[in-house]
Amino acid sequence: MSVTLSPTRAALLGQLAWRPQTAYELNRALSDNVRFIWPRAHSHVYREIKRLAAHGLASADRGATGRRPRTVYSITDEGHAALREWLASDPGGVALEHEPLLRVLFASSGTREDLLAAAARARADADEMLAIGRALGARYLEGTHQRQGEVHLRVFTFEYLIRWAALTAEWADALAAEVGEWDDLHPTAAKRRRALARIEALLAAEGINPRDAAR
């Protein structure tokens, strides 16, 4: 009769499973590890970890730094069990929260500059991810990552991060290159022609035959 975890709480417990930590350290770890795949605000962590403790999934070891409280949390046996149970449960799916893409969808209500700004933001985020990926990759290859013993698993999250970042960067650049040649966002025959050619190329590149489409 263990507690059912949400992905957010599972992420917390999962981090705790690695070692006892304060809420602050948990926040750091979450930034390093899941910022891009499960982002949450830092204040959230303080509340959620308390709730995990209240449910017996974590234990709280209260101490102090000078006159400030300082609480170190550890995972309990029940916590381990709940984490295992979560991992065995039916996994939730995949989604983006991609504001630049949303802005592209509604671009015709705005200006060319708005659209370019959205691309720039996507590119900036991708650059940040690539920088993190570079540092991560270096540590893995040197053998100095804190979870080096799990490289055989970490390689998968690493791969997704890198490739997703690269995709986002390429996409943003291609968008900026195309729109950079435009005077405004209005359709023209030439723009339309290039768009259709690109759609065909994409479908071909991914081996997709549009005639198979279910309508």
Place this chain on the structure above:
Amino acid sequence: MSVTLSPTRAALLGQLAWRPQTAYELNRALSDNVRFIWPRAHSHVYREIKRLAAHGLASADRGATGRRPRTVYSITDEGHAALREWLASDPGGVALEHEPLLRVLFASSGTREDLLAAAARARADADEMLAIGRALGARYLEGTHQRQGEVHLRVFTFEYLIRWAALTAEWADALAAEVGEWDDLHPTAAKRRRALARIEALLAAEGINPRDAAR
């Protein structure tokens, strides 16, 4: 002194800008267009559209189907202005909510089968996106999409969707292939060797030099 929009509300208004719709139709449109890039629960739409109407960004035209109420919403001039303003504001960033990836990160607390199930879920989501992409692509190429006049812009969202789906599918397959050869999730020298080789290959493929890494 117009109202500041959240991305979610902007998505609603953006859809409304295309044509007047009921909340139900908005939900359908959101499913078709932004499910993967800005997913929200359907009940949310009913509340938010009312709030937009209350703020004067949309107008509500109350009618009925038999004895049931039926409200058609339209965007107002203030709504258009708010949408333009949102598009001109500083864009938010890019994030994933990728539960399979989260499960991979904590895989060592679970079983090999858990990990394969996570990969399968990612693959299933990717398949769904690819199916939608195929249908979308067909309509664009035939020239029959409802927003055909915007293909020159739609091509960008289309591109991202297709490539992201393809990436996710490939990743899931690669994960399943590798883990499929394992007996369990424990590290071995061979697993580690393959992982490091893959990390190197990835960095090389993306033209990333880990020695440039900021530490």
Place this chain on the structure above:
DNA sequence: GACAGCATGTAATGAGTTACATGATTAA
């Protein structure tokens, strides 16, 4: 000895979801 940045939280508010309810329409 003061300023910047790290560390450690709380409160208030708002966003989002799940569960429920029920009328209309269509196909078997």
Place this chain on the structure above:
DNA sequence: TTAATCATGTAACTCATTACATGCTGTC
């Protein structure tokens, strides 16, 4: 004519964020 599914919402609850507050620690 009944079962399924489409259409149209509401209520209750949980999740998550923003804004605030303040103590420590190192550096100039």
